[in-house]
Structures are given as C-alpha cells and as structure tokens.
Amino acid sequence: MPNKKRKRLERPTIHPRNRYSENPPDFRLLASLYPSFESFVFYSHDGRPRIDWTDFNATRELTRVLLDHDHGVKWWIPDGQLCPTVPNRSNYIHWIEDLLSSEIIAKTNTSQDKVRGFDIGTGANCIYPLLGASLLGWSFVGTGQSLLTEETCSGQMVSGEPDPGLGDILSEKSESLTSNPVVSDIMKEYHGPPVLFGVVKDGESFDFCMCNPPFFESMEEAGLNPKTSCGGTAQEMVCPGGERAFISQIIEDSVILKQSFRWYTSMIGRKSNLKVLVSKLREVGVTIVKTTEFVQGKTCRWGLAWSFTPPLKKMIVSHLVEKRKFSFMLEGLQRQFSAIHVLKSVESFFTAAGASCKSNTLSFIVDVTASKEHVEAILKSVPQKIDESVNCHFMSETSNGSSRLHTPVDDKLCFHVSVFQQIPGTLLVRGSLNHDGNSESGAFSSIFQQLEEVLKKEFCRQRPL
Numbered sequence: 001m002p003n004k005k006r007k008r009l010e011r012p013t014i015h016p017r018n019r020y021s022e023n024p025p026d027f028r029l030l031a032s033l034y035p036s037f038e039s040f041v042f043y044s045h046d047g048r049p050r051i052d053w054t055d056f057n058a059t060r061e062l063t064r065v066l067l068d069h070d071h072g073v074k075w076w077i078p079d080g081q082l083c084p085t086v087p088n089r090s091n092y093i094h095w096i097e098d099l100l101s102s103e104i105i106a107k108t109n110t111s112q113d114k115v116r117g118f119d120i121g122t123g124a125n126c127i128y129p130l131l132g133a134s135l136l137g138w139s140f141v142g143t144g145q146s147l148l149t150e151e152t153c154s155g156q157m158v159s160g161e162p163d164p165g166l167g168d169i170l171s172e173k174s175e176s177l178t179s180n181p182v183v184s185d186i187m188k189e190y191h192g193p194p195v196l197f198g199v200v201k202d203g204e205s206f207d208f209c210m211c212n213p214p215f216f217e218s219m220e221e222a223g224l225n226p227k228t229s230c231g232g233t234a235q236e237m238v239c240p241g242g243e244r245a246f247i248s249q250i251i252e253d254s255v256i257l258k259q260s261f262r263w264y265t266s267m268i269g270r271k272s273n274l275k276v277l278v279s280k281l282r283e284v285g286v287t288i289v290k291t292t293e294f295v296q297g298k299t300c301r302w303g304l305a306w307s308f309t310p311p312l313k314k315m316i317v318s319h320l321v322e323k324r325k326f327s328f329m330l331e332g333l334q335r336q337f338s339a340i341h342v343l344k345s346v347e348s349f350f351t352a353a354g355a356s357c358k359s360n361t362l363s364f365i366v367d368v369t370a371s372k373e374h375v376e377a378i379l380k381s382v383p384q385k386i387d388e389s390v391n392c393h394f395m396s397e398t399s400n401g402s403s404r405l406h407t408p409v410d411d412k413l414c415f416h417v418s419v420f421q422q423i424p425g426t427l428l429v430r431g432s433l434n435h436d437g438n439s440e441s442g443a444f445s446s447i448f449q450q451l452e453e454v455l456k457k458e459f460c461r462q463r464p465l
C-alpha cells in the first residue's frame with residue numbers, strides 16, 4: 001500500500017459515538033427538507049451534493065439545519081460570529097463523556113444525578129451547552145465576553161420547544177468578567193479578565209470544565225485558512241498570548257480551585273502548545289493528565305484534561321500498557337554537533353541526578369542505573385515548583401484507545417540509551433529498559449520525555465512556531 005494512503009488510514013478518526021461517525025450529514029436529504037439550505041447546495045460532476053465551505057452563510061445554514069434536524073435545537077447566530085461545525089464540536093463532548101465514565105479517578109459528590117459542566121468561553125453560538133444538553137442531558141454554566149445578551153441566548157435555546165430541558169442548561173456568568181485584583185499576581189502571560197478563579201463561586205463544584213480557547217494572538221493569524229469560513233470576531237478568536245497563555249491561566253486557576261472540578265479540560269489548536277502545557281501540568285502537581293486528538297476531515301485539534309482528584313490505583317493498573325522501548329528523533333541538528341556530543345549530554349543528564357552511567361563510545365550506548373531517588377531527582381529537574389505531596393500520573397491516549405501511565409518507580413531503573421545517525425542532521429535516540437515491569441515503564445517514559453526536551457533544546461535549531 002502506498003505510504004501516503006497507509007498514513008491516512010492510521011490517523012485517528014471521529015469519535016465512535018459521534019452520530020456522524022458512520023453517517024456523515026446527508027446534504028441531499030437536508031436540502032430536500034430545508035428549502036433555506038437547498039439554495040446553498042450544488043452538485044459536482046460525480047453527482048455528489050456539496051456546499052461552498054468558504055461561504056459563511058452556507059456553513060451557518062448547515063449548522064442550523066444539523067442542530068434542528070439531529071438535535072431538536074433552534075439556533076441562529078448573527079453575521080460574522082464564530083460558526084461551529086456540529087460533528088467537530090460533538091467529538092469534544094463525547095471525549096468528556098469518556099472521561100467522566102472512566103474510573104481513573106474517584107467519583108466526587110459533585111456527580112449527583114445530573115452532570116454539571118462549566119463552559120469557558122461559551123461564545124455567541126453556545127454550542128457546547130447545546131450539544132451537551134441535547135446529546136447527554138448535561139447542565140452548564142457558561143462564561144464569555146461575547147456571550148449573547150440573555151434574550152438572544154435563551155431565545156436560541158428555548159424557541160424550538162422540542163427539548164424543554166434546554167432552557168435550564170445555561171446560567172450566565174459574563175458579569176463576573178471584570179478584572180480581579182486577587183488574581184493579578186498569578187497572571188504571568190495572560191492579561192485578560194479572570195477565567196476560572198474569581199468567576200467560580202466559593203463552594204461551587206462541577207464535574208468538568210471545557211474550553212475552546214481564543215486560539216490566536218492576532219486576527220491576521222486567525223485568517224490563515226482561506227479554505228473555510230467559520231467567521232469569528234476578534235473578541236472570540238484572539239487573546240494576548242493566544243491559546244497557550246489562555247490555557248496556562250486555566251492551569252494556574254486550577255491549582256487554586258483544585259477539586260472544585262473533577263476534570264479540567266481544554267481544546268488545543270497547536271500541537272506544539274500541547275507539549276508545553278503538559279510540561280506545565282507536570283510542574284504544578286496534578287494527579288493525572290490525559291490527551292487526545294480530535295480529527296474531523298482535514299481539521300485536527302487536541303484535547304487536554306487533568307485533575308487533582310486522587311487516582312484510583314487499582315483501576316489504574318488495568319489501564320497500564322507496558323512499554324519497554326521509547327525513541328525520538330533529533331532533527332535539524334546544529335552543524336557543530338554530532339552523535340558523540342549527544343551521547344555525552346545523555347550521560348550528563350543522568351549523572352547530574354546522581355544516577356550511574358557507563359558509556360560505550362564505539363557503539364554509542366550509555367548504560368544507566370538509577371535508584372528511586374535519582375528518578376525523582378530527574379523528574380524534578382524541570383525548573384520551577386513542583387507539588388511534592390502528589391504522585392503524578394501522566395496518561396496520553398492514542399487513536400486506538402491505548403494509554404500510557406507514568407507512575408513512581410518502586411526500586412531501581414536499569415536501561416540503556418542508544419544514539420543512531422539517521423541521515424545527516426538527524427539522529428535517533430532510543431531508550432530500552434533492561435527488564436520488564438509496569439511501574440518502571442511508566443517512570444521511564446516520563447524520564448525519556450524529559451530527556452527529549454533537554455536534548456532538543458541543546459542540539460536542535462528552534463523552528464518558529
């Protein structure tokens with residue numbers, strides 16, 4: 001099979017419970033049912049019905065008819081506001097549903113009968129509360145600068161009578177979005193109105209929060225995709241520092257609010273930001289991190305979730321996927337460096353934490369033995385504070401649902417790291433555990449990720465984001 005094709009097949013796809021996963025929207029049927037939509041549908045040479053994705057009116061009409069036809073929701077947004085795509089946004093809702101039903105962390109007593117969510121930045125379109133309520137019966141509190149005035153927002157939700165519950169799903173909090181002096185000292189990158197801390201009331205608790213953040217730093221950056229027209233005003237799309245600053249603020253707020261939310265989650269638009277934010281979570285002492293990829297057509301986004309709720313250890317064991325070998329590439333190696341420099345740096349990385357190392361410069365291998373204390377020292381070697389009271393478990397989820405978990409090591413860790421030349425300017429670094437063991441595998445994975453960051457910083461040319 002040609003490489004390109006195989007790659008496409010291996011990509012994660014739409015969430016299996018997404019109602020459009022087996023049956024994508026049927027434009028022909030919708031056009032026959034909704035004359036207002038019919039005028040946007042045209043037929044290509046092969047007879048397939050299409051719409052012009054660069055036409056805001058067409059995408060808005062599609063969203064309107066899908067919400068009406070498949071969710072019983074009457075919906076509309078004014079010209080130019082951010083227009084959501086229903087199948088895409090449903091993926092995030094189903095992922096949260098997975099998190100809530102998984103038994104990775106303890107259930108809390110916030111989880112009464114009805115799931116209670118908090119939508120950061122509901123926007124004029126109110127899409128997440130609408131989908132969460134219509135698909136799963138959840139209730140929401142929503143916040144946002146561009147949340148529509150009460151009459152428009154509730155008008156969107158209740159005018160279609162099919163779901164009487166929808167009127168209750170959203171209580172608005174936009175009035176809280178004034179600057180808050182209490183939080184100003186913790187805002188390092190983000191300089192906007194409060195996000196969670198200062199907005200959530202004392203004693204209030206939620207099953208989860210979710211966020212589709214203002215992704216961009218400027219409107220120029222936001223207008224980069226000429227192939228679609230989803231609208232979006234500056235107030236909806238832009239914040240100083242972009243999504244990285246915004247989600248960093250959610251993380252900092254979560255450190256204060258801790259178990260007020262069972263799960264903190266956010267969508268992320270750039271993979272490079274995912275890595276940075278996962279590192280940040282590692283620093284602040286969360287108990288668990290989960291990541292996922294949302295793919296829908298040509299759009300790819302990432303989901304990040306974390307919690308301060310204690311993990312259920314027994315359940316965690318069953319989630320473990322043992323892995324003894326890890327590897328990464330060092331691409332764009334700066335000219336003056338070669339495999340030997342990298343090998344030396346690998347050795348210093350481990351000896352600096354007290355681990356013992358034996359290098360073989362002929363075969364480009366370093367043998368490492370690290371005690372529990374050395375492992376802890378390596379994991380703490382990231383600058384900035386770490387909450388030492390919490391054992392950290394980092395999980396990432398791949399398209400096939402497998403998970404990686406990083407638990408503290410019980411005894412000592414023995415492994416070797418090899419450096420291979422791939423092509424000029426590119427090295428492969430591979431780490432292999434010398435023996436089996438689940439907890440070793442978890443800790444080793446964390447250490448290896450850290451090693452990757454350090455080596456990339458030291459040896460690779462930084463690409464502009």
Ligand SMILES: C[S@@+](CC[C@H](N)C(=O)[O-])C[C@H]1O[C@@H](n2cnc3c(N)ncnc32)[C@H](O)[C@@H]1O
Pocket residue numbers: 082083084120121122123124125126127128143144145146147177192193194195212213214215235236237239
């Ligand atoms: C990309 S839009 C997402 C809108 C909608 N949730 C969606 O998925 O289409 C980001 C939203 O965050 C809002 N926002 C910006 N700063 C905020 C803050 N400090 N608190 C809450 N919402 C904020 C913006 O006004 C905007 O509506």
